[in-house]
Amino acid sequence: MAYTNRAHLEEKRAYWAMVTPAFALYLLVMAFPIILSFVLSVSNYSGGKMFGGEKWGFAGFGAYARVFTDPWFWNALKNNLYIVLISVFGQLPLGFIFAYFIYAKIVKAPNFWQGVLYVPNIISVIVVGLLWQTIFSPHGPIGEIINYFRVSDFQAQLKGIFNAAGGFSLSDDVIHKILDLAGPAGQSMFSNPVPELRDLLSSYQGQPMSEVYTALSNLFVQKWSPAFLTKPDIAMVPVLFVILWMYTGMYLILFLANMQKIDAQIIESARIDGANEGQVMRFIILPALSGTIVNSAILAISGSLSSFALIFAMTGGGPSRVTEILSIYMYNNAFLGRPNFPLANAISLIMVIISFVLIALTKAVEKRYGGKED
Amino acid sequence: MSEAIRESKLKKALSAIGRVAVYMVMGIFAFMTLYPIFWLIMNSFKTTREFQVSQLALPHAPTLQNYVEAWKMGDFSLLFPNSIIYTLGATAGIIFLSLLAGFAFAKLKSRATKPIYNSFVIGILLTTQTLMIPLFLEVNLLGIYNTRLAVLLVYIGAGLPIGIYLSTEYIKAIPSAVVESARIDGAGFFKIFLKIIIPMSVPVATTLAMLNITSIWNEFALINILVSKTELKSLPLGIYKFSGSLSTDYGKQFAALTIGMVPMLVFYMIFRKQITKGVAAGAMKG
Numbered sequence: 001m002a003y004t005n006r007a008h009l010e011e012k013r014a015y016w017a018m019v020t021p022a023f024a025l026y027l028l029v030m031a032f033p034i035i036l037s038f039v040l041s042v043s044n045y046s047g048g049k050m051f052g053g054e055k056w057g058f059a060g061f062g063a064y065a066r067v068f069t070d071p072w073f074w075n076a077l078k079n080n081l082y083i084v085l086i087s088v089f090g091q092l093p094l095g096f097i098f099a100y101f102i103y104a105k106i107v108k109a110p111n112f113w114q115g116v117l118y119v120p121n122i123i124s125v126i127v128v129g130l131l132w133q134t135i136f137s138p139h140g141p142i143g144e145i146i147n148y149f150r151v152s153d154f155q156a157q158l159k160g161i162f163n164a165a166g167g168f169s170l171s172d173d174v175i176h177k178i179l180d181l182a183g184p185a186g187q188s189m190f191s192n193p194v195p196e197l198r199d200l201l202s203s204y205q206g207q208p209m210s211e212v213y214t215a216l217s218n219l220f221v222q223k224w225s226p227a228f229l230t231k232p233d234i235a236m237v238p239v240l241f242v243i244l245w246m247y248t249g250m251y252l253i254l255f256l257a258n259m260q261k262i263d264a265q266i267i268e269s270a271r272i273d274g275a276n277e278g279q280v281m282r283f284i285i286l287p288a289l290s291g292t293i294v295n296s297a298i299l300a301i302s303g304s305l306s307s308f309a310l311i312f313a314m315t316g317g318g319p320s321r322v323t324e325i326l327s328i329y330m331y332n333n334a335f336l337g338r339p340n341f342p343l344a345n346a347i348s349l350i351m352v353i354i355s356f357v358l359i360a361l362t363k364a365v366e367k368r369y370g371g372k373e374d
Numbered sequence: 375m376s377e378a379i380r381e382s383k384l385k386k387a388l389s390a391i392g393r394v395a396v397y398m399v400m401g402i403f404a405f406m407t408l409y410p411i412f413w414l415i416m417n418s419f420k421t422t423r424e425f426q427v428s429q430l431a432l433p434h435a436p437t438l439q440n441y442v443e444a445w446k447m448g449d450f451s452l453l454f455p456n457s458i459i460y461t462l463g464a465t466a467g468i469i470f471l472s473l474l475a476g477f478a479f480a481k482l483k484s485r486a487t488k489p490i491y492n493s494f495v496i497g498i499l500l501t502t503q504t505l506m507i508p509l510f511l512e513v514n515l516l517g518i519y520n521t522r523l524a525v526l527l528v529y530i531g532a533g534l535p536i537g538i539y540l541s542t543e544y545i546k547a548i549p550s551a552v553v554e555s556a557r558i559d560g561a562g563f564f565k566i567f568l569k570i571i572i573p574m575s576v577p578v579a580t581t582l583a584m585l586n587i588t589s590i591w592n593e594f595a596l597i598n599i600l601v602s603k604t605e606l607k608s609l610p611l612g613i614y615k616f617s618g619s620l621s622t623d624y625g626k627q628f629a630a631l632t633i634g635m636v637p638m639l640v641f642y643m644i645f646r647k648q649i650t651k652g653v654a655a656g657a658m659k660g
Contacts, residue, residue: 010563011482011483011563012484014478014482014562014563014564015483015486017564018475018477018478018482018563019474019475019478019479021471021474021475022471022475022494022534023475025471025527025530025531026531026535028527029505029527029528029530029532030497030505030531030532030535032512033505033508033509033512034505034508036511036512037505037508040511050511051515094403098400098403101400106392106393107393107397107400113400113404115646116407116408117403117404117407118649118650118653119407119639119642120407121588121653122588122592122638122639122641122642122649123411123635123639124592124594124609124610124613124635125592125594126592126613126614127610127613127634127635130613130614130616130617130627131410131411131414132410134627135410135413139426139624140429141413141429141430144428144429145430245407248403249407250653253650253653253654254653254654257650257651257654258654298499302501306501306502306503306504307503308506308594308595309594309595309598309610313614313617327503327504327595330506330507331506331507334507334510341507341511344507345508348506348508351504352500352504352505355499355500355501355504356496356500358499359499362499
């Protein structure tokens with residue numbers, strides 16, 4: 001008896017020695033901030049020393065009222081919702097289909113596809129954000145590609161005009177046709193288009209035709225500069241595209257890993273019994289992955305709540321705040337201009353509450369589909 | 375008979391067309407994945423002027439000047455060691471504390487296990503990013519703003535929930551008889567942990583290492599609110615400096631982005647299998 005008591009005590013001591021460091025740290029980083037955010041959200045704390053500085057105290061739930069009446073809160077929430085939607089209706093189905101192509105051996109080299117499509121996930125989101133910011137900027141390659149086609153199309157039509165005239169020509173007909181082709185850009189460039197263009201063209205007499213084409217296209221083809229990220233009404237589109245680009249590979253890996261857990265013999269025997277591809281998908285693969293699909297959707301929502309750096313780097317929430325998501329909306333309230341800590345903490349707590357709802361949802365899903373996926 | 379043969383030929387032809395279509399769709403997606411990365415690396419060897427004139431052609435006189443200047447401007451010789459310290463330090467901390475607590479949860483009897491373990495599992499979906507404002511105020515309150523300690527503590531704390539979940543589930547699967555017979559031989563719990571549990575937990579430790587190394591190396595949101603001194607910053611913070619006013623100096627910006635990207639690309643090439651396994655295990659959270 002004495003021995004078992006001592007053994008019991010030793011086990012108890014060992015238990016707490018092992019659990020305490022992790023639990024204390026966890027409380028420090030997760031639990032305490034939640035309490036702090038609640039306390040500050042109902043206070044009038046305005047920064048500075050928390051104790052011994054300016055006095056602050058209870059100020060009611062005004063911060064929550066201000067959050068819910070702020071149109072920018074709803075704008076940010078809407079953007080978070082867009083991120084969830086692009087995940088659920090973009091990344092998940094694409095990831096699922098790609099995983100199936102690999103799983104069913106419709107494509108060869110499974111490691112290659114998996115390896116390549118996952119690459120964006122291991123690059124820092126800051127790098128991804130800045131890279132795509134440049135690609136979508138007016139100086140980016142998209143403009144260069146589009147302009148290349150515009151110029152070559154314009155030059156092809158010029159060539160047609162000159163070929164029809166039998167080579168280099170300054171005839172009225174050619175001049176008019178060129179001006180027609182140039183459209184308003186041509187008209188606005190001259191005060192008296194026909195003679196002025198003829199003067200200009202005559203200076204190219206005797207030069208190779210390619211020079212003539214280049215000169216005319218430089219003159220008349222307006223450079224198109226894509227400004228996706230500076231137009232408020234469409235700025236969210238490239239952001240969502242990049243999110244799709246970045247995370248589809250992650251869902252591919254998830255789905256593939258869970259497909260590979262399906263007993264191959266079940267599918268084999270279903271095929272022997274005459275089941276076709278569609279039936280195997282519908283009656284074996286989809287049911288086996290239902291838990292994974294629901295979990296992935298929950299993951300997408302929690303991912304949307306935790307995303308920050310990608311949009312922070314890519315747009316900074318701009319232009320004129322339209323691409324703000326909740327985390328950036330919170331950050332800007334705390335660090336941009338005059339800090340509003342009660343408001344920022346209220347937003348933080350709202351996000352925590354959404355997370356708790358998600359956790360409850362996960363538990364319900366677990367019960368429904370029985371057991372955890374791992 | 376001939377009807378059946380014709381039908382199966384048709385089926386084969388159709389499936390060949392389907393196969394080509396599948397390859398095309400996946401090929402386009404793979405191209406869209408890799409080309410921007412290739413484009414970035416290629417343009418990092420051009421001067422800003424050459425980039426402005428031609429963005430799609432290969433550099434006609436490749437230069438390393440961008441790298442030399444970006445390295446200096448971004449203070450990367452300070453940030454690189456910092457990133458290594460944070461990544462390895464926090465990862466080691468997460469693995470050790472997770473295995474330690476996981477062992478206690480899985481093999482030692484206590485009524486405290488249920489509530490504490492469940493609170494960790496809840497934390498998996500509670501992303502720390504949502505708490506960055508109160509965390510910022512907390513580290514100020516504790517007087518550890520702008521210290522490496524704060525970064526390490528926050529990273530370890532944030533990594534514990536998934537770490538403890540995976541470790542506990544893993545150690546549960548180790549037969550209890552292993553622990554019991556060591557106890558009968560007179561070994562203490564810490565000795566059992568060091569001599570038996572740790573060596574047997576290498577697979578789960580590897581999974582945790584992969585998950586945490588990739589995420590901590592790239593982490594931005596939290597460290598952004600924890601430190602402001604250059605000597606304490608990590609690579610992502612340094613790279614972010616190349617946005618804003620420096621963002622039109624494309625040559626340097628691209629060099630900086632490449633510097634930030636290449637270490638993880640190399641790491642990924644070496645450990646692709648383990649990383650993939652870790653993602654599949656880590657993303658399916660309780």
